[in-house]
Amino acid sequence: MPAARRIRVWDLPTRIAHWSIVSLFGVCWWTAKSDHMQWHRLAGYGMLAAVWFRLAWGFWGGETARFGHFVRGPGTTLQYVRKLFARGDEAAPAPIGHNPLGALSILAMVGLLLTQTTFGLFAVNVDGFASGPLSRWVSYSAGRRFAHWHGANFNLLLVVVAIHLTAIGFYRWIRKERLIPAMIHGHKTVSAPIQEPYFVPWWRAIALATGIGICVALIANIGSLA
Amino acid sequence: MRFIPILRNSDRIRVFLVSATMILGALGSAHAASLPQIVHARQEHFRMLGRTAKSLRDQFGRRRLNWAAIGSDAQALDRLASELPSWFPPGSGQGHGVKTRARAVIWTNPQAFAQAAHMLLFRAQGLTRAAAHHDRRALMLNARALGHACGSCHSRFRAHSGWW
Numbered sequence: 001m002p003a004a005r006r007i008r009v010w011d012l013p014t015r016i017a018h019w020s021i022v023s024l025f026g027v028c029w030w031t032a033k034s035d036h037m038q039w040h041r042l043a044g045y046g047m048l049a050a051v052w053f054r055l056a057w058g059f060w061g062g063e064t065a066r067f068g069h070f071v072r073g074p075g076t077t078l079q080y081v082r083k084l085f086a087r088g089d090e091a092a093p094a095p096i097g098h099n100p101l102g103a104l105s106i107l108a109m110v111g112l113l114l115t116q117t118t119f120g121l122f123a124v125n126v127d128g129f130a131s132g133p134l135s136r137w138v139s140y141s142a143g144r145r146f147a148h149w150h151g152a153n154f155n156l157l158l159v160v161v162a163i164h165l166t167a168i169g170f171y172r173w174i175r176k177e178r179l180i181p182a183m184i185h186g187h188k189t190v191s192a193p194i195q196e197p198y199f200v201p202w203w204r205a206i207a208l209a210t211g212i213g214i215c216v217a218l219i220a221n222i223g224s225l226a
Numbered sequence: 227m228r229f230i231p232i233l234r235n236s237d238r239i240r241v242f243l244v245s246a247t248m249i250l251g252a253l254g255s256a257h258a259a260s261l262p263q264i265v266h267a268r269q270e271h272f273r274m275l276g277r278t279a280k281s282l283r284d285q286f287g288r289r290r291l292n293w294a295a296i297g298s299d300a301q302a303l304d305r306l307a308s309e310l311p312s313w314f315p316p317g318s319g320q321g322h323g324v325k326t327r328a329r330a331v332i333w334t335n336p337q338a339f340a341q342a343a344h345m346l347l348f349r350a351q352g353l354t355r356a357a358a359h360h361d362r363r364a365l366m367l368n369a370r371a372l373g374h375a376c377g378s379c380h381s382r383f384r385a386h387s388g389w390w
Contacts, residue, residue, distance in 0.1 A: 035381050126272070127380070128279030129373030136284040140277040222287075 007196050009096045010186040011062040013053070013205035018183055020050040021113065025161070029154075037130035041120075044132075048117040049209075049216045055110060056208050063197035064097030071107065072100040084175075094177055096194055105164050112157045116150065121219065123147035133220050261318060265326045268313040271306065278302045279376075282353075283369065293360050300350070300357040303372070307350040311343045320385060327385040339383060346375045 024047040031040035058067040072080075077100040083091060084101075098106060121132040124143025135143045171177040182188045282299040285291055319328040332339045349372040356364035 035377050037377070124276070124280055126276055127373065127376035128276035128281075129283055129369070129376060131280065131283065135280070136287060140273070140280045143280065144276075 004189050004191040006187050006189050007096070007194070008186055008199070009064050009188045009197060010183060011065065011199045011205075012186070012202075013057055013061060013209075014065040015183060015186055017050050017054040017057060021047065021054065024050060025157075032154075037125060041130070041132070044117060044120045045216050045220050047113065048121075048219075049212050051110060051113045051117060052212045052215070053209055055114070056212065057205070058110075060200065060204060060208065062199040067103075067107075069197075070095075070098035070100075070103045072103060076100055077104070091175075093192065094175070094190075096188065096190065096197060101167065105160065105167065108160050109157075109164065112153060112160060116153050116157060119146050119150040119153060123150045133222055261322060261324050264315060264318045265324050265328075268318070268326075268328070271309070271313050275303065275306045275310075278306065279372070286366065286369070291360075291362060291365075293357065296365065297354075297357040300354040304347075304350040304354045307343075307347040310346065311340065314339070329383050329385050332383050342375070342379045342382065346372070346379065349375045 024043050027043040028040060028047060031037070031043055057065050063069050080100045121134040122138050122143060123146040124131045124135045124138075124140055125147065126144070128140060131143060132146070135146075138146065168179050171179050278299050282296060282303065285296050285299075314328065314332055316333055318324070318326070319330050319332055320326055321330060349368055352368040353365065353372055356368050
């Protein structure tokens with residue numbers, strides 16, 4: 001059996017995007033509950049930028065962050081699920097990066113977060129004052145519908161987050177895989193002979209983040225540009 | 227000619243009681259029908275308030291403000307704010323068999339509600355004055371203050387978040 005070695009699996013941009021989404025999710029939730037809509041809007045812009053970045057990084061980022069690397073077809077996913085509870089040699093191998101089930105979770109999460117932020121851009125508060133930056137292009141009634149969908153979609157997000165957290169617990173205590181520390185420091189200890197993933201230069205992340213930041217700033221201020 | 231001569235006194239009492247019950251029942255059902263109407267009318271008023279506030283707010287992003295439209299919206303908000311206390315007659319809140327988000331505190335603490343309604347009116351009047359003087363800075367300040375007045379009222383007197 002080859003000796004265990006520590007390899008890098010997550011690059012810094014992936015980790016920053018991940019933890020930004022986690023913290024902004026909490027901020028968005030709290031500011032909506034406590035009716036701090038000005039802060040909610042700012043946190044929403046941050047979330048929009050983080051989700052767009054993660055989406056873009058899924059195409060131009062490091063190997064483990066790419067959708068092409070971790071999104072698998074139904075056959076591979078089912079095969080992985082069948083071996084999920086097996087022990088010893090029969091057990092499903094722990095892939096570097098996201099496993100096929102985690103891929104589904106990420107697709108659901110990114111999809112719902114994109115929907116959520118888009119709804120928020122058009123949403124109108126009941127009093128008509130606190131509204132998303134694109135709400136001036138929809139009527140009050142349509143804006144209210146966007147606000148209701150924003151609320152309903154948030155409940156779906158809560159379900160996906162609960163499943164995600166349960167899965168992390170399952171991997172921690174049943175399969176003895178520590179996913180959270182790896183997402184913090186970016187490394188995993190592996191014993192199987194695996195080729196280390198490739199990563200892309202840091203300037204690519206800076207360029208993408210700058211471009212996305214400019215786009216989000218334009219959306220936030222689009223009213224004053226019209 | 228005597229009025230229904232075949233009825234005895236005891237029958238007359240029965241007829242009176244049945245008629246009175248029917249009339250009271252009819253009055254009761256009329257009252258039950260009026261409560262949803264009151265709540266529906268109130269919700270429509272608030273929709274109008276929100277629609278007008280949005281119309282006003284949509285103007286703010288523009289480089290050149292349409293003062294005529296802003297003045298009209300500000301006056302409408304002013305009028306609606308002055309009428310607001312009358313949309314909450316006693317017995318039209320939660321717990322009266324009708325779907326509403328109006329919390330009971332509106333009627334158990336009428337002083338606090340009256341103060342909040344007065345603050346809304348005060349801000350709406352400030353908005354109207356700013357619109358009349360074409361004062362962009364004062365307009366923004368008063369609009370923000372009006373938005374805070376709405377939010378503050380919702381957090382205390384409305385049984386749900388303003389967003390959904």
